[in-house]
Amino acid sequence: MKATNTNDPEYFHKVVDCQYACPAHTPVPEYIRLIAAGRYTDAYMVNWESNVFPGILGRTCDRPCEPVCRRARVDEEAVAICRLKRVAADNKDDVAHLLPRAPAVGNNKRIALIGAGPASLTVARDLAPLGYQIDLYDDQPLGGGFMRSQIPIFRLPPEVLDEEVNFILNMGIKQHFQTYVSSLKSILEQGYHAVFVGTGAPRGSDLDIPGREACGASIHVGIDWLASVAFEHVAKIGKRVLVLGGGNTAMDCCRTARRVGGEDVKVVVRSEFSRMKASPWEIEDAVAEDIPIINNHVPKEFVHEDGVLKGMRFTVVDVVYDARGKRELVPTGEEVFFEADEVIIAIGQDNSFPWIERDLGIEFGKWDMPAVDKTTFQSSLKKVFFGGDAAFGPENIITAVAHGHQAAISIDLYLNGQRVEKRPAPGVNLVSQKMGVHEWSYDSEVSMDDRYPVPHVAKEKALLDRKVEVELGFDPAVAYQEAERCLNCDVQTVFTTAKCIECDGCVDICPTDCINFITNNDEPELRQSLRRPARNEDQDLYVSSTLAQTQRVMVKDENVCLHCGLCAERCPTGAWDMQRFFYSVTKAGGSCKQSSQSMTSS
Amino acid sequence: MTYVKPSFRHPEAPINELGRSRQDYEGGLSTLCAGCGHDSISAAIIDACFELNIEPHKVAKLSGIGCSSKTPAYFLSGSHSFNSVHGRMPSVATGANLANRDLIYIGISGDGDTASIGLGQFAHVVRRNLNMTYIVENNGCYGLTKGQDSATMDTGTPNKKGDINMYSPIDLARLAIEIGATFVGRSFSGDKQQLVPLIKAAISHRGFALLDVVSPCVTFNNHSESTKSYEYVRGANTGMPVDFVPMRQEITATYDSGATCEVCMHDGSVVRLYKQDNDYDIEDRQSALEATSHFKKEGKILTGLLYIQRDSEELHDVLGTARRPLNSMTERQLCPGSRFLDSINAGLR
Numbered sequence: 049m050k051a052t053n054t055n056d057p058e059y060f061h062k063v064v065d066c067q068y069a070c071p072a073h074t075p076v077p078e079y080i081r082l083i084a085a086g087r088y089t090d091a092y093m094v095n096w097e098s099n100v101f102p103g104i105l106g107r108t109c110d111r112p113c114e115p116v117c118r119r120a121r122v123d124e125e126a127v128a129i130c131r132l133k134r135v136a137a138d139n140k141d142d143v144a145h146l147l148p149r150a151p152a153v154g155n156n157k158r159i160a161l162i163g164a165g166p167a168s169l170t171v172a173r174d175l176a177p178l179g180y181q182i183d184l185y186d187d188q189p190l191g192g193g194f195m196r197s198q199i200p201i202f203r204l205p206p207e208v209l210d211e212e213v214n215f216i217l218n219m220g221i222k223q224h225f226q227t228y229v230s231s232l233k234s235i236l237e238q239g240y241h242a243v244f245v246g247t248g249a250p251r252g253s254d255l256d257i258p259g260r261e262a263c264g265a266s267i268h269v270g271i272d273w274l275a276s277v278a279f280e281h282v283a284k285i286g287k288r289v290l291v292l293g294g295g296n297t298a299m300d301c302c303r304t305a306r307r308v309g310g311e312d313v314k315v316v317v318r319s320e321f322s323r324m325k326a327s328p329w330e331i332e333d334a335v336a337e338d339i340p341i342i343n344n345h346v347p348k349e350f351v352h353e354d355g356v357l358k359g360m361r362f363t364v365v366d367v368v369y370d371a372r373g374k375r376e377l378v379p380t381g382e383e384v385f386f387e388a389d390e391v392i393i394a395i396g397q398d399n400s401f402p403w404i405e406r407d408l409g410i411e412f413g414k415w416d417m418p419a420v421d422k423t424t425f426q427s428s429l430k431k432v433f434f435g436g437d438a439a440f441g442p443e444n445i446i447t448a449v450a451h452g453h454q455a456a457i458s459i460d461l462y463l464n465g466q467r468v469e470k471r472p473a474p475g476v477n478l479v480s481q482k483m484g485v486h487e488w489s490y491d492s493e494v495s496m497d498d499r500y501p502v503p504h505v506a507k508e509k510a511l512l513d514r515k516v517e518v519e520l521g522f523d524p525a526v527a528y529q530e531a532e533r534c535l536n537c538d539v540q541t542v543f544t545t546a547k548c549i550e551c552d553g554c555v556d557i558c559p560t561d562c563i564n565f566i567t568n569n570d571e572p573e574l575r576q577s578l579r580r581p582a583r584n585e586d587q588d589l590y591v592s593s594t595l596a597q598t599q600r601v602m603v604k605d606e607n608v609c610l611h612c613g614l615c616a617e618r619c620p621t622g623a624w625d626m627q628r629f630f631y632s633v634t635k636a637g638g639s640c641k642q643s644s645q646s647m648t649s650s
Numbered sequence: 651m652t653y654v655k656p657s658f659r660h661p662e663a664p665i666n667e668l669g670r671s672r673q674d675y676e677g678g679l680s681t682l683c684a685g686c687g688h689d690s691i692s693a694a695i696i697d698a699c700f701e702l703n704i705e706p707h708k709v710a711k712l713s714g715i716g717c718s719s720k721t722p723a724y725f726l727s728g729s730h731s732f733n734s735v736h737g738r739m740p741s742v743a744t745g746a747n748l749a750n751r752d753l754i755y756i757g758i759s760g761d762g763d764t765a766s767i768g769l770g771q772f773a774h775v776v777r778r779n780l781n782m783t784y785i786v787e788n789n790g791c792y793g794l795t796k797g798q799d800s801a802t803m804d805t806g807t808p809n810k811k812g813d814i815n816m817y818s819p820i821d822l823a824r825l826a827i828e829i830g831a832t833f834v835g836r837s838f839s840g841d842k843q844q845l846v847p848l849i850k851a852a853i854s855h856r857g858f859a860l861l862d863v864v865s866p867c868v869t870f871n872n873h874s875e876s877t878k879s880y881e882y883v884r885g886a887n888t889g890m891p892v893d894f895v896p897m898r899q900e901i902t903a904t905y906d907s908g909a910t911c912e913v914c915m916h917d918g919s920v921v922r923l924y925k926q927d928n929d930y931d932i933e934d935r936q937s938a939l940e941a942t943s944h945f946k947k948e949g950k951i952l953t954g955l956l957y958i959q960r961d962s963e964e965l966h967d968v969l970g971t972a973r974r975p976l977n978s979m980t981e982r983q984l985c986p987g988s989r990f991l992d993s994i995n996a997g998l999r
Contacts, residue, residue, distance in 0.1 A: 122658040486653040494656035549880050551685040551868060552840060556693040560660045580660045597884045612656050620685025620868045 049571050051593040051601070054542065057476040060629040062588060063606050064538045066113035066129055071450035073474075073633045074098040076113055076129055077538040081490060083132055084531035086524065091136035093146055098632065099449050100170050100216075101195075103208040106134025107519065108199050110296075110327060110444040118537050121584075122560065122608050125499040127533045131519075135527040137208070143215075148177035150220040155179035157463050160240040162229050165193020166445045167246035167436025169216045170452025171459070174636040176219035178460060183240070184221050187228040189279075191217055194248050194437075195445060197275035198297065200304045202510065202518050232404045232432075242431045242459045245404075245418075246452070249437040253396040255292065259350025259357075266357035267350065270297045270394030277304055277514070284309040286389025290360055291315045292347060293394035294324035299334045301392045306337050307514035314386060316342045316360075318377065320367045333518065337507060345384060346377060350391065359387040397442055408432075417441070424468040425455040433459060456636040472634035481539055481626045482616070488626055490539050492613040495532040536611045540629045543602055545592045547623035550600075554615035554624055555579075560608045563615060568594070568601045578605055655679050667703040675700045677727040681720070685872075687839030687865030687880075688718055688787045692725040694842050695756065695785075698849035699726060702896070710746055710753045714739040714768060717794045718760030718787035718865075737768025740775035743782055744965070750975035751966055754853060755782035762792050765801035765820045772822075776831045776858055781964040783852040783859045786822055787839075789867035790878035797870025804877045810870050821946075823862040823956055827938050832959040833859035834938070835892075836952065838883050839866065847894035847921070848955060854894075856916040857964045864951065888945055890954025893922040913958055923955050932958055 052059060062068050066076040075094055082091035095102035109130050117126030157180050161168035164186035172182045190196060191213040195204065217223060229235060235243055252269035254260070260267065266286070270293065276282040289310040291302040294317035305313045315334065317324060321343045324331065335341065345362035352358055362384045365377040399417060404410060409429040411419040418427050420434045427434055435451035437443060458468040481489045503520045504510070510518050522530060554563045561580045568574070574589060575582040582589060582605040592602035616624040659673055675696040680689050699709065706728030713719035715736035722731050730753065734742040743757050764772045764786050775784070790803040802822065803815045823836045833855040837845045845863065852859035864883050866872050872879045877886070897918035909925040911932065923932060926945075931937040938957035945952040976984060 122661065493654050494658065496657060549685065549868070549872070550840060550884070551687065551866070551880055552690045552693075552842070553685045556689050557655070557680075559656050559658060561663065562660075580662055583662070597881055608658075608660055610656055610658055614655060617653065618680075618684045618689070620683065 049568060049574055049589065049591045049601075049603075051545075052588070052590050057474055057631060059588070060478070060540050061474075061631045063540060064629070064631070065116040065118050066127075067538070067631065069112045069116045070099075071112065071447045072099045072453065073450075073631065074113075075538065075630060075632060077534055077536050078630065079136060080127070080129070080132055080531045080534040081536070083135055084491065084528055084534075086528075088136050088139035089141045089143060089146075092140040092143060095133055095136060096143070096147075096215075099446060100173055100452075101166060101212045101445065101449065102133050103137035103212050104195055104204060105445060106130060106132075106137050107204050107208070108195070109133070109446055112446070118535050118608070119533060122610065123498075123533075128499055128502065128522075128530050131502050131522055132527060132531055134521050135524070138521050139524060147215055148219070150176045151179045153179070154181050157181065157241045158183065158239065159459065160185065160235050160238070160243045162232075162235065162243065162245050163193055163247035163436070163438065164188065164191040164213075164223075164225070165246055165248050165436055165448060166195060167438070167448040167452040167455070168193070168244060169213060170449045171244045171246070171435065171456045172219065172221050173216045174453060174456035175459060176216070176221060178637050180463075182221045183224060184217075185224045185227050185229050185235075187226060189226050191223070191225070193246070194271075197278050198271055198300065200274065200300050201278065201515050202303070202307065203300070205515075205517050230403050232410075233408060236408065236431075240431075241463055242433065244455055244459065245432065245434045245438050246436045246448070247401075247438045249397045249399045249442040251398045251400040252393070253398060255347060255393050255395060257347055257349055259352055262355050263350055263352045263357040266389065267391045267393065270301045270392050271397055273392055274300060274304060277308065282308070287311045288359075288387050288389045289313045290386055290388040290391045291394060292391065293317065293396070294319065294326055294341075294343075295394065295396070296326045296330050297397070298392075298394035299326045299330040301394050302334055302339045303337055304514060305392065306339065306511055313339050314342055315339055316345050316347070316362060316386070318344070318346050318365075319375075320344055323367075323375075336504075337511065344377075346379075348383065351385065357388060357390065359385055360391060361385050399438060399441060423454070423471065424458045425451060426458055426462070426468055430462065453633065453635055457634075460636040472638065475630070475632040475634055477630040478540070478542070478627045481613075481628050486617065488539075488613055490536050490626070490628065491532065492536070492539075492611075492626070494535065494610050494612050495529070497529055497533055499533065500526050500530045538629050538631075539611050539613070539626050541590075541604065541609060541611065541615060542625050542627045543590065543592050543604070544623050544625070545595060545602070547621045548592075548595055548602065549621055549623075550595055550597050551620060553618035553620065557614045557618040559612065559614065560610055562605050562607070562609045564603045564605075565595070565598070565600045566603055567599075574603060578603060580605070582607060653679065666700055668705065670700070672696060672700045674728065675706060675726055677722070677724040680724045682717055682724075683793075683867075683869045685868035686717070687789065687863075687867070688721050689724065690839040690842065691785065691787055691845070691863055691865055692721050694839075694845045694849055696725045697842070697846045698853065701846070702850055702853060704754060704853075708752070708754055709756060710750075711756050711758065712739050712743045712746065713758040714760075714763035715794075716760040716763045716792070717789075717867075718758055719763055721787070722756075722758055737763055737766070737771055739763070739768070740771040740780070740784075744775060744778070744780055747780055747782060747965070748969075748971065750977060751781070751971070751973075752975050755780075756853070757782055757784045759784065759786050761786060761788045761790060761800040761802040761822075765822055769801075769820070773825075773829055776826050776829050776860070778965045779830070779832055779857045779962055779968070781857055781966070783849070783855075783861065785849070785852075785861045785863060787865040788822070788862055788878070789865050789871055790876065791867050791871040793867045793870055797867065807877050808875050810873055821942070823860065824939060824942055826860045826862075827935050827957045831860050831957070832857040832962040833955075834862075834957040835860070835955045836862045836864075836942075838864045838887055838889075838951075838953055840880055840884065841887065841889060841953070844889055844892055844953060847892040850894040850896075851892065851915065851919075851921040851955060854915045854917050854919050854921075855958070857959075857962045883951060886949060886951045888926060888950040888952050890926055890952070891924045892954055895920040895922065913955075913960065916960075921955060921958075925954075926952065932956065933960065
C-alpha cells in the first residue's frame with residue numbers, strides 16, 4: 049500500500065467517526081470535552097457554529113453519529129452524543145453577545161427564503177451576518193417549520209425552539225409569516241437576487257382503501273394532525289386510536305394521541321419490526337407509554353356503520369425474502385379486526401411544488417422533483433436554490449442544516465460572481481497534546497462505564513399533559529460521567545516514520561492490538577496478515593512509509609483504536625504523538641472568519 | 651497524570667483452549683523506560699504462555715535484581731512470583747522447584763544479575779540441570795544504576811559517555827553450552843517471530859533451558875557504536891527461524907530451505923529449526939560452539955536454538971526425589987518420625 053497521506057484533511061476526519069457521519073460535521077469530541085470541563089457555553093457555541101440548533105437537536109436529532117460511534121465497537125453502547133449536546137444547551141450562559149450580527153450597512157443584495165424551517169433558517173444565519181437582506185416567508189404564524197408543527201411539544205418545549213429560532217430572526221431578518229407563497233413567479237418578480245426554497249416535504253401520504261371516504265372525519269393524515277395539535281386546532285381524540293405506519297411520525301402520533309384522550313392506542317405496521325424506519329429510542333419511548341406495536345399487518349379496509357368508523361380490518365402477512373434479497377409480504381390467510389374511534393395515517397410524506405410555475409426555467413425530473421445539484425444546491429434556474437427536504441425528499445433536521453450551510457455558500461459565491469462549483473476547503477488544525485511524562489492535555493484515561501440512561505419524567509405525569517417534556521436531560525454530574533466515555537477520536541495517533549527505532553514498544557502496549565510492523569503488501573493481503581485481521585473495511589489502514597532498519601512499514605488498523613495514547617506514552621523517540629485534529633466545514637463568507645472561530649474553542 | 655491501560659481489547663481477540671484471553675496472561679503496566687526491549691520480552695512470554703494453554707497459576711516467576719528482574723510484575727499477574735536477592739535467583743528457583751516439581755519455573759535475569767554478581771549461582775544451576783526456563787535480558791549495561799558497562803559488553807565498544815570497555819565479554823550462551831546446559835537459545839527482543847516459539851520450546855524442554863536475549867537499553871546503550879542497540883543487532887542478527895509445533899497438532903508447514911531439522915520434545919511437541927548451515931549439528935556441543943564463534947568473528951550474532959540435548963536427567967532424576975510436590979503430601983509422609991531418622995543416621999555411620 050502507498051503511505052497514508054495525512055496531509056489530506058479527510059484522512060483524519062474519517063477517523064472521527066461521529067463527526068464524519070454528521071451531515072453538518074459537528075466537531076463532536078471537541079464539544080464533549082468542553083462539557084466534561086463544565087464549559088457549557090463554549091460547548092454550545094462549537095455546536096451552534098456547526099449545527100445552528102443545539103438545544104433542538106440535543107432533543108430531536110436522528111443521531112447519525114451514534115450508530116457509528118467507535119465506542120460501540122469495543123463496548124456495548126455508543127456515547128450518548130445527542131443527549132450530551134442538550135446538556136450544553138441546558139446549562140449555557142447568555143450567548144447573545146457571542147452571536148454574529150448583521151452589519152450596520154448591508155450589501156444591497158436581497159434574498160428570499162421560502163419556508164421557515166431549519167434549512168432556510170440556516171441560510172439566513174449564514175448570510176445575514178454578511179450583509180444580505182433576507183426576506184423569510186412561511187404560512188405558519190411562527191418560525192421553525194416542521195420543527196414546530198411536527199415535533200410534539202413533549203419532546204421539544206417551545207422555549208427551546210423559540211430561543212434558537214429567534215437567535216436567527218433577530219439578525220434583522222424580514223419576516224413574512226402567515227404568508228402562503230402561491231407563486232414562485234411572483235417572488236422572482238420582486239427582484240430578489242437569489243431565492244432559496246426550503247419548503248420541506250409537506251404532503252402526508254394517504255391510504256386509498258375501502259371506507260376511506262365514508263369515514264373521512266375520523267381519519268387523519270399524520271403530519272397534518274400533528275400540526276393541528278401543535279397549533280391547538282385539535283385538543284382531543286377518541287379513546288381507541290389506530291396509528292398506521294412505522295416511522296418516527298407514527299411514533300409522534302401515537303404518543304400525542306395518548307396525551308389527548310387516546311386510551312387504547314395501537315401502532316400497526318405493514319412490515320416486520322426490524323425493518324421499521326423509526327429510531328429505536330423513539331420506538332422504546334412509545335412502547336414505554338403502553339402502546340403496542342403490531343407488525344406484519346397490512347391495512348385492508350376501514351369498517352364503518354353509516355359513516356361512523358368502527359375499526360379496521362388487516363391482512364396478516366409473512367415477510368419472505370427471495371434469493372436476491374427482495375422482500376415480499378405474503379398473506380397468511382388470516383384477517384384481523386381492530387376496533388377504533390379514530391385512525392391516524394403516518395405512512396410517509398412527499399414533496400409538493402404546486403406553487404412553482406413550470407415555465408420559469410426550473411427543470412423537474414423524476415417524481416416531479418426539481419433537478420438540484422447535490423453539491424451546490426443550485427437549480428437549473430441559476431438564482432434559485434433548494435435545500436432541506438425540498439431538495440431531495442424527506443430526511444431530517446441535521447441534514448437540512450447541512451444543506452442550508454452549503455446553499456448559503458453557493459448563494460454567496462453566485463452573488464459575488466464566483467463559480468459555485470469551487471467549494472471552500474475545510475478549516476483544519478492539528479496540535480500535539482503532549483504536556484509532559486504521562487501528561488496529555490486531554491483526558492486520555494478510558495472510562496469503563498456503561499452508557500448512562502437519560503432520566504424520564506414519571507409516565508403518569510407525562511401522559512396527563514402533552515406539554516410536559518418527557519426527557520429530563522442529564523444533570524451536570526451524570527453528564528460528566530457520560531462525557532468521559534468519549535474516546536476522543538479527534539486526538540489522532542500521528543506517526544513519524546523517520547523517528548521510529550522499531551523497538552515494538554507501541555505494539556506491546558496497545559490494548560486493542562491495532563499496531564503492526566510488517567512487510568508491505570497490497571491492501572487486501574495486508575488486512576489479512578495483521579495481528580488482528582482488519583475485517584472492518586469501512587475503517588482505513590494507516591500505513592507509514594518504509595522504515596529504515598527493516599524495510600517494513602507500520603500499519604495501524606484504525607478500527608478499534610481507543611485513542612488512549614499508550615503508543616505515544618511508550619514511544620521512546622516521539623515517533624508516535626497524540627495530536628488534536630480540529631476540522632470545521634467552512635461556511636459562507638470565507639475561510640479567515642472560520643479559522644478564528646475554531647481558535648476560540650481550543 | 652494518567653497512565654492506565656484500558657481493559658477494552660480487540661473484539662476478535664482469540665481465546666485459547668482453556669477459554670482464556672491473552673489479557674488473562676498480562677501483568678501490571680510497565681514502569682521501565684519507553685522503548686525498553688524487556689517489555690517486548692514480557693509480551694513474548696505472555697504470547698508463549700497464552701498459546702501453550704498454560705494455567706497462569708501453574709507458573710512460578712523468579713527474578714533477582716535489576717531492570718530485567720522487575721519485569722515479572724509486567725506479565726502473568728495470576729502466577730506465583732518471587733523477586734529475590736541480587737544474583738541469587740537460581741538458589742530460590744532450586745528450592746522452589748525441589749519443593750514443588752509440578753510448577754513451570756520461569757526465571758528472569760539480566761546481564762548484571764547473571765554474568766556479574768550471580769555468575770557463580772548461574773554456573774551451578776546450569777550444572778544441576780534444574781528444570782526451568784532461564785531468560786537473560788541482555789543489554790550490555792547496568793541500566794538501573796545509570797548505564798555502567800556490564801560483563802557482557804563487547805571489548806572495545808564505548809558506553810553512552812564514550813568510555814571504551816577494556817574487558818573481555820562473557821558470552822552466557824557459550825558458557826552454558828560449555829558447562830553442560832541441555833537447552834541453549836539466543837534471540838533478540840525485536841524479533842518476536844523467533845522469540846515466542848523459542849520461549850515455548852524452552853518451557854517444553856525438560857531440564858535447564860537458557861535463553862540469552864539481546865534486549866536493547868534505549869536510555870543508556872542504544873547509541874550508534876553500541877553492539878547491543880536495535881540498529882546494530884538488526885544488522886548483525888543472523889537468525890535461525892524457529893517453529894514450535896505443539897503436541898497433537900499436525901505438521902503442515904513446508905519450507906524451501908534444505909537445512910531444517912526437527913527436534914521432538916519430551917512432551918511430544920516438535921521444534922523445527924532452520925539452520926544457517928547444513929553441517930551445524932545443534933545436538934553437538936562442539937558444533938554449537940564453533941558455529942557461534944564463527945559468526946561472532948564475522949561480526950554477526952547467531953540467534954535461534956543453538957544447542958539441545960534431548961534426553962537428560964534433570965535435578966529431580968539425579969536426586970531421586972519424590973514424584974509428588976511436598977505440598978500434596980501428608981504430615982506423616984513429610985515427617986515420618988525418629989525411627990526413619992535413626993535408620994538414615996545409621997546408614998551414614
